[in-house]
Amino acid sequence: MKAGKREHLRLEHGDESLTGPVEDYLKAIYEIGRGSVSVATNDIAQRLDLTAASVSGMVRRLAEQGLVSYERYKGVTLTESGRRAALRTLRRHRVIEAYLSGALSYPWDRVHDEAERLEHAASDELVDRMAAAIGEPVVDPHGAPIPSREGLMDETEYFSLAELGAGYAARVVRVSDDDPEMLRYLGDLAITPGSEVVVISKAPYEGPISLRVSGSLLSIGPALASQVLVAPLINPEAPAH
């Protein structure tokens, strides 16, 4: 059913040395639970493309290591130490993405996969040097915020483009980063962090959304629109949900 055999590597760059898979679990738990909410094991399994049984096993080990708190059949929550580790990995990942894009002209649809591997091998020193070399970026190429060295991250939540009402203008702040094909498509449409969009109309019943983006008119489906986070512009009141 699943990806099959795969092996692991204990990381030894600096701190407490977690394995690659452990870092991936912590990152997933953080991202699903937005840092604090309790997370279902099945959701972790889905995100990491593993079986639920594997996650149950790993989660128990994470609890033994004090990285999560966990009660059977209830969810999983990061402990303070797990949270710090997750943010450290997240910082590595996003700094690497930003560096690949900024310093080595990597196309934005390919930085994610490369960073996914490098984040487990790069030392904190390397990551800090990368960050310094490109001017201490605060977001990655997809607009995701980069945690600080100290483990602080901007946790502002944004509307998705799908939630924006007709007539409203907004600035794209972030797009989801793990589907290269989708990223290429968004890039073609000029829907990238920083660009300005105006919702011209929204067809009912999950219908297409018409937009103006940098002068041109285009139309996208709600599934895609929901992957684009925006900050509303000008309009005094927040758009209706």
Next chain:
Amino acid sequence: MKAGKREHLRLEHGDESLTGPVEDYLKAIYEIGRGSVSVATNDIAQRLDLTAASVSGMVRRLAEQGLVSYERYKGVTLTESGRRAALRTLRRHRVIEAYLSGALSYPWDRVHDEAERLEHAASDELVDRMAAAIGEPVVDPHGAPIPSREGLMDETEYFSLAELGAGYAARVVRVSDDDPEMLRYLGDLAITPGSEVVVISKAPYEGPISLRVSGSLLSIGPALASQVLVAPLINPEAPAH
């Protein structure tokens, strides 16, 4: 006795996807045997800091994968495919070292350890971009030759500074790269690839070697001198062995 538990990671960046440990074995076999000579399992064990038993087991697996040819109690030799894989890893390692040093100002005594981890995670595309970004270097910061994309490497052999006779001048071409403390010391002495040394005198019975390096006089032991490879200058005949 040894380093204990450690886990592994299947690499999936591009080619045939070897595990980190497998890449390390192939690299070690290549470096010990200079690419073609048959290598003793114990020598591999020593270099990788593993037990001989572990190496025996792994070498059998490598043979099954067609990466080495191996007959029990005889040595191990890389097959063509193993040789290619070794050179690919060596290229990754050295390009990364050169990049860290050239683009991120990493000190030369720390690039080795960082590259040792990154070489298993970086894709060939990333390595090629790094190489391009620093002008396609042909040697790493310690003077070791970088294999080409096509898997060709300069295999010139050099004398060590310990073999150089009194009175001879030479240019340092390469120093061994895996001992950070030694590298810092060599750096302090200005014994780095490209610098010119003259052997003033050599005390007998493994005694100290007096040198002139960039104007200053200094004296080093033969153990250190043997870690420094040089190309003789001017003098018509090769120095006596």
Next chain:
DNA sequence: GAGGGGGATTAGTCTAACCTAACATTTATC
């Protein structure tokens, strides 16, 4: 050609992380 010494191998364990299949628990529904 009979030992010995040292290098190399096998035998048997261990661990992390995964899997499938079977079972348990919680939640939702009537």
Next chain:
DNA sequence: GATAAATGTTAGGTTAGACTAATCCCCCTC
């Protein structure tokens, strides 16, 4: 409040790669 559906967990197996302890094989010496 019983039962079905959904969700989660255990049991047991696999793999790569390491380890220790015990043994084997080659070759060198006498």
